[in-house]
Amino acid sequence: MKKLNVDVAIIGAGSAGMTAYRSALAHTRSVVVIESGPYGTTCARVGCMPSKLLIAAAEAAHAVEQSHRFGIQVKGREIDGQAVMQRVRAERDRFAGFAVNAVQAWPEEHRLRGAARFLSPHVLAVDDQAEVHADRIVIATGSSPIVPSGWREHLGDRLVINDDVFEWQDLPSSVAVVGAGVIGLELSMALARLGVRVRLLGRGGKVGPLTDPDLVGKAREIVAGALEFSADARNLDVTRDGDTVVLRFTEGDAHREERFDYLLVAIGRRSNVDGLDLHNAGIELGAHGIPPVDRYTGRVGDSHLFIAGDVTDELPLLHEAADDGRIAGDNAGRFPDVRVRPRRAPLTIVFTDPQIAIAGESHRTLTEREAEFDTGEASFEDQGRSRVMARNQGMIRVYGERHTGRFLGAEMIGPAAEHIGHLLSWAIQQQQTVQQMLDSPFYHPVVEEGVRTALRQLNHRLRMGPVPVERCLDCGPGG
Template sequence: MSTVALSQGAGSVAIDAAAVLEPDLCVIGAGSAGLSLTAAARALDLSVVLVERHRMGGDCLNTGCVPSKALIAAARHAHAIRTAAAFGVTAGAPEVDAAAVRAHVRSVIDGIAPHDSVARFERLGATVISAEARFTGPDTLVAGGRTVKAKRFVVATGSRPQLPPVPGLDQVPVLTNESVFDLDALPRRLVVIGGGPIGLELAQAFRRLGAAVTVLTRGEILSRDDREAVAVVRARLLAEGVDIVEHAVVDRVATVPDGATVTVTVGGATRQVAASHILVAAGRAPVTDGLGLEDAGVETTPKGITVTPALRTTNWRIYAIGDVAGSFQFTHWASHQAGQVLRTILTRLPQKEATGSVIWATYTDPEIAHVGLSEAEARRRHRTVRVLRAPYLENDRARTDRDTEGFVKIITGAGGRILGAELVGPGAGETASLFALALAGRLKVSHLAGMIAPYPTLAEVAKRAAVTSYADTAKHPFVRRVIRLLRATL
């Protein structure tokens, strides 16, 4: 078998399918992590082989972030029609066309797909192989009849929905995020198993589109988020008619003529919940099957591939990023890890994850977002911690929109440095970016307080919270004496 090196130029070149490919980098998985890494590597003129066995764009584009937000947007419009009377507009009850909603979701995916396509990445100069990938040794991979001997490999195969071990669940048709967006008709009675971000976002969306919805969760909903912020989301969902059953143990699932019956135990009492459809959103499992990781000397656990803080596996040539690496399961975090690994590969200096700057948002209404350290984490790590807050009720834009539920909470450390933030309210996911920037720049709360924000905007609530840092300062005896002296000179 002949050996050739990939072209380092801007365009792709014809390669004999029987040849051994020897790129600088081989990326396995064309989801958000793999695509981000491939694009960045090609921008730096590294030769790249990208292997994907299913759909380009991965879960985020095809069955995750994009279709769920498109569905949420449709549901938001239905909700706006129902609540329009508060603004002096009467529109009647909304009529939901399930086929049209599905077409809307599909059109959004189709509009973004070219950016993640094989054609685009071939134009960038990457060699894309649409096939299964399998390691045959510590430095060799085969895919689509080709052999790849790269200088470095990066596994970015993501995760898939995990079904809980509930008796009878495997005997009834169930939906996951991989199938729920293909429904031809809206569910009449939707039971959601799982109270995390995916479960709650879809529960509220389907409720607003007209379905009766029950959420069953083993613990509390949104268990990773600030409890005070979660209480605001819970109240809104209940007010909209979503039945939330927390601390519920799903005992079994049985088929009935018009759907299924879910039997649950809550506080020692048993109840049955009727369902026309069951959506399982109770966790995800890393995708490692068929990769031959054992032949490459790569260790795994049920949580994913074992990696160092620099995301290197037990094989020094191989890295893992994104969901398969067992860290935070967010698209933006996977992209962050892509940059981290690329810097490590190029500089030979291990780049560690910026776990103190992690950010996430859940797109319920109201949205809920977290940035950096929680209050509890901050108090464990820092001696001086102060919490500043402001409610959306005091934000003029929120009042004009009649959407005033929620608050912003800023966690600060010594000298007023911003350590984290918790947000719940309209546009919380957007406003959270202010705090992500503050953490990246190691800014103090005084910088945020001095920011000039356009009026009226929802982001002003962040500044209002920051301004409260001056409240105690103005009460300090020394400051008051200085103010008295200054007044005397007026």
Template structure:
């Protein structure tokens, strides 16, 4: 007979959301069972954010050496030791892993179960020889790579983010199916490490982002030799003598693009298989679990967080939702998840970062908006660093409050922090214009864009009347 546990909280999945929930709840004195069938830390630590950024960092160093001549530094021929690069990637993962380890969470008072979880009824979860009847259960199982229905794809070898970091040798010619964040980030990284790279997508690259912002990064990819075929029909995938080929149609008839390796980067799909959701009475769609704004599912005892809850699929979103779930599930406090003020970053070079509404969404939501831009080439630090590609675009409502911002450029992922605060706190653009920021820094770009708004307000006829009145004063 199975042992029965009756904790306050049962968490299925030890990724960003699950770990946040488990540690927070245990820290508050709740009894917690955490179930994970794979690696602790989830995709982000093991096959996602962490290894990809470590690979990108190595590729950035290689590119910097090749580009050093512009600064008068002659570095000679760049040689990439791919085995050493991958050792660096594994080392970064290993250094972070103890933070997410079973040992750490056990020490925090969490009962960690390393097995697959499955609901057997509306309240009971089975994991190996255990049955867990928790007061509340949270599904935080994350997502897996989405595999597009391309004819022939199942018959060819391909990589995903789950397998690409296990490569022993640098791909000679890498095909990437998907021009979203993962495809562009890894495509550029492998190009900088020495692969020939071709990226293919049926839609536009980085479809969620503002095209005028994306254009800066696409220009950089082209200059670095990445071939991009967007808005094409992907007819089929097939084996060829030295690897794999994609058959595409750009309007002039089918043609083949061949490579030694194929990477599928066509988005993510919620990992919900074999959870017994029907037995639990938990409704779901292909996009994820059906949840309320408080992240409660159709079963009042079951909550969801992270990618399994339908996204946005970002580690920081999963962590944020985890905090909301602890409030709601343990204490019954009112919570509401709002994705609007959540920033996102694509770690290409130049980086792309966004928060809040884009221009089209802002026009639909507000009667009057303001659009303010400032280019990197007008920033002294960017000039000194030779990193002048990109610009900032800020959107305000009719009252001058910041409702959105996006930018491409050096350290865009760091610069977006200020704008995330502005959107979340509903700051007026004048508040940013009034800041005194250190010179020379890239952060001045934000203030200069804000000053444009102030300058525009000074052209108001009433300002002219006030000035004329002041002139008459003794």
């Protein structure tokens, strides 16, 4: 077994690990990145990019299906599942290739293939081939989908996770999706609009990351109008009959039994720490075996260890993983001169149709910390531009701080949420007041005028502005 001595060892070459590597290099060339799986990020290989490719195909199919609303009749609508999946795989491979090429361009001495585990706080064994002695260590091992115990054994290849979907050669005729979180929602809606019979099963009536009770109820209505949605499925039992998955569950007082080609499990992800032997790292372990970490420094306590990315089980988003990696890698490189780095305003987007966004603090976060806040809202059902585009579904709820008028956050389901979410998160980042936001330009006619309606109502409730104007003469409710 060869021995390596380095200043910084980074375990994992995903979004966080790659960014940590580049940041650490600014301070030392004595760095090694250890990876046991394929190079390339979760986002490019099995996450953000292939899912958006599938969603783009679904949006194209849906646009054709809805064209009659504009007086346009399209005959012979046909979805070629093989062509859809071929494009998904080809473009996915292209995106993933960029990350693979980036890693392979690193100096060979900076790359080490194999599974790392702690022998002691400063020593890692990498399979049976190397022993790495590192002054500082960054853990960036990512996360993996959770599969309930026994399901894989019962269902075999009829059970899939999101990773498997993007390897399909053709679209199946039917899929049951367990889990109404971000991944389950996006894939369910995309597959349904591509002609696949889908049953989405959730728990407790939750819809994605939404926490505002009024919005959750609206979202349930919208999703149920797009596909078969059991928002609170219980007593779930799955068996296999030939090449068919038999799904049994209760919904309210009703007992259901349905059959599908596949069961897609999307109930969450768990941190990849099994096999790391973190008990040998000389640190305190928290919930689920993850040590508590300071997200402003990436550091574990006062140790030489740093953590970055999805393995933290906090915000499994690419931009957050990259920020984690930048902070952890920089501090590991400059250690012991550890510096606090500010974090960006929170932003979550779900690429359903209509889209979902949470900017800043959610309703749940504000409620749990007992914040003094008021709420404004607006519906997109009668909002001018939304009706023009025949995308008039959803609503937005905005939150402002009493006594200061500072804008705190928003939750929404509606058209252009990916863009509106960015605008609102920028306002939060700049610590703007609701009045300052209202003093900014709003063009006519745009979907953002619905945001203005909600902000006007909020400002009035904060007692910091005039009585809200709910309609303009030319465009109807909501601007």
